Amino acid sequence: xxxxxxxxxxxxxxxxxxxxxxxxxxxxxxxxxxxxxxxxxxxxxxxxxxxxxxxxxxxxxxxxxxxxxxxxxxxxxxxxxxxxxxxxxxxxxxxxxxxxxxxxxxxxxxxxxxxxxxxxxxxxxxxxxxxxxxxxxxxxxxxxxxxxxxxxxxxxxxxxxxxxxxxxxxxxxxxxxxxxxxxxxxxxxxxxxxxxxxxxxxxxxxxxxxxxxxxxxxxxxxxxxxxxxxxxxxxxxxxxxxxxxxxxxxxxxxxxxxxxxxxxxxxxxxxxxxxxxxxxxxxxxxxxxxxxxxxxxxxxxxxxxxxxxxxxxxxxxxxxxxxxxxxxxx
Amino acid sequence: xxxxxxxxxxxxxxxxxxxxxxxxxxxxxxxxxxxxxxxxxxxxxxxxxxxxxxxxxxxxxxxxxxxxxxxxxxxxxxxxxxxxxxxxxxxxxxxxxxxxxxxxxxxxxxxxxxxxxxxxxxxxxxxxxxxxxxxxxxxxxxxxxxxxxxxxxxxxxxxxxxxxxxxxxxxxxxxxxxxxxxxxxxxxxxxxxxxxxxxxx
Numbered sequence: 001x002x003x004x005x006x007x008x009x010x011x012x013x014x015x016x017x018x019x020x021x022x023x024x025x026x027x028x029x030x031x032x033x034x035x036x037x038x039x040x041x042x043x044x045x046x047x048x049x050x051x052x053x054x055x056x057x058x059x060x061x062x063x064x065x066x067x068x069x070x071x072x073x074x075x076x077x078x079x080x081x082x083x084x085x086x087x088x089x090x091x092x093x094x095x096x097x098x099x100x101x102x103x104x105x106x107x108x109x110x111x112x113x114x115x116x117x118x119x120x121x122x123x124x125x126x127x128x129x130x131x132x133x134x135x136x137x138x139x140x141x142x143x144x145x146x147x148x149x150x151x152x153x154x155x156x157x158x159x160x161x162x163x164x165x166x167x168x169x170x171x172x173x174x175x176x177x178x179x180x181x182x183x184x185x186x187x188x189x190x191x192x193x194x195x196x197x198x199x200x201x202x203x204x205x206x207x208x209x210x211x212x213x214x215x216x217x218x219x220x221x222x223x224x225x226x227x228x229x230x231x232x233x234x235x236x237x238x239x240x241x242x243x244x245x246x247x248x249x250x251x252x253x254x255x256x257x258x259x260x261x262x263x264x265x266x267x268x269x270x271x272x273x274x275x276x277x278x279x280x281x282x283x284x285x286x287x288x289x290x291x292x293x294x295x296x297x298x299x300x301x302x303x304x305x306x307x308x309x310x311x312x313x314x315x316x317x318x319x320x321x322x323x324x325x326x327x328x329x330x
Numbered sequence: 331x332x333x334x335x336x337x338x339x340x341x342x343x344x345x346x347x348x349x350x351x352x353x354x355x356x357x358x359x360x361x362x363x364x365x366x367x368x369x370x371x372x373x374x375x376x377x378x379x380x381x382x383x384x385x386x387x388x389x390x391x392x393x394x395x396x397x398x399x400x401x402x403x404x405x406x407x408x409x410x411x412x413x414x415x416x417x418x419x420x421x422x423x424x425x426x427x428x429x430x431x432x433x434x435x436x437x438x439x440x441x442x443x444x445x446x447x448x449x450x451x452x453x454x455x456x457x458x459x460x461x462x463x464x465x466x467x468x469x470x471x472x473x474x475x476x477x478x479x480x481x482x483x484x485x486x487x488x489x490x491x492x493x494x495x496x497x498x499x500x501x502x503x504x505x506x507x508x509x510x511x512x513x514x515x516x517x518x519x520x521x522x523x524x525x526x527x528x529x530x531x
Contacts, residue, residue: 094497098349102499108453108489115494297499298351 109156216244280315356506
């Protein structure tokens with residue numbers, strides 16, 4: 001019975017697999033929306049609903065609503081093909097960098113550097129993905145931007161905090177452009193026996209990263225007691241991490257049929273994505289706090305800013321990309 | 331038609347570039363006739379404040395702009411007069427005319443205004459000293475609400491002399507109405523008005 005199901009799923013053509021996935025995600029969101037609605041009505045029916053529970057449930061509802069919008073945008077981009085997906089991620093990088101630089105103290109001397117980072121570097125970097133130019137894609141920011149950005153800033157002859165400014169700009173560009181772009185860069189990998197199906201792998205990756213965040217949030221709110229990093233990220237709990245992480249790995253194993261992996265390999269990949277995503281959440285939270293903010297922005301209702309949603313993606317994407325490239329391409 | 335398309339395009343562009351998200355710190359958005367006065371740091375200021383206003387309030391709010399810049403050239407004139415419905419004023423003081431006359435006329439017609447009491451742009455976080463215009467308008471129309479507004483990152487986004495902007499998120503903070511005291515001296519009033527903006531930083 002189970003092998004039969006497995007064979008049927010595996011035999012589906014990529015387009016049908018894609019529709020099945022969208023259907024599954026929509027069903028999950030529908031359940032989440034209904035749960036949110038029921039919880040809210042049950043709470044409001046009480047005599048004196050607690051302020052804290054109401055706040056939590058309202059946040060849950062706005063998070064789910066934001067998810068509907070995000071999934072819709074993602075699906076439209078996927079259906080528009082490679083160009084659509086790359087443009088979408090270009091904008092994600094743009095908004096992420098905008099949030100990072102808003103909180104980063106820079107000086108007038110960095111003005112030209114920053115303008116070029118936004119309006120030249122982002123299009124150029126994503127253009128390289130579009131043209132499958134892996135060689136330049138992998139060194140453009142770590143080598144050329146790393147050397148040329150401070151070279152442009154130095155022309156302003158301002159030495160005040162020069163190293164801090166250059167380092168912070170490089171960090172923002174690395175995280176917001178370079179790291180995040182490794183998700184759509186999955187589209188340029190020539191994976192053995194997986195031609196024409198790379199969008200499915202990107203879908204798999206995004207689903208695992210985001211599901212890990214969502215399930216850690218759910219398990220954390222239901223069973224969370226022990227805080228893992230109370231100072232850096234007070235919402236992360238050990239129970240959330242273990243419960244959310246393990247269930248995500250299970251889902252990952254069950255999704256092998258949309259990947260070039262076996263079920264076991266898929267579980268392993270999911271474990272790495274979960275781990276890197278968790279570390280990304282921690283590091284980005286520490287950076288945010290060191291810049292004196294609680295959220296990166298308020299672009300996505302209930303979630304915070306773009307970087308609050310992309311922090312785990314930024315750490316998981318490059319590692320996942322290189323593992324796939326090393327083991328699954330010729 | 332063209333005006334509406336340009337208007338929509340400008341709103342989208344400003345949102346993409348600097349966000350211009352409103353935050354009503356001291357008051358709720360109100361239909362009452364108002365003068366929104368704010369710190370002036372870049373070319374984006376007028377647009378950011380204009381975009382941050384709720385659409386129906388925006389429709390009856392007119393930015394004040396310098397005639398010597400916005401009155402020249404067909405495109406600039408189209409944007410200033412048609413799209414933004416700006417009130418153009420002379421920056422050069424002349425003995426023959428009252429430079430505030432167009433503003434007094436707009437207020438008399440019931441319009442709200444966006445005003446930069448500093449006069450010129452300065453790429454700094456804090457506003458410099460205010461010129462007298464705001465006082466004279468408030469004196470002539472004491473029933474019009476005076477709303478202090480602070481624009482927070484635009485001096486970094488587009489300082490004077492830069493060609494390309496840097497996209498940074500600007501939060502447009504609207505403060506509590508500044509009350510008009512009939513017996514207050516001009517200098518004290520202007521200091522108090524500037525303090526109302528500093529209070530929002």
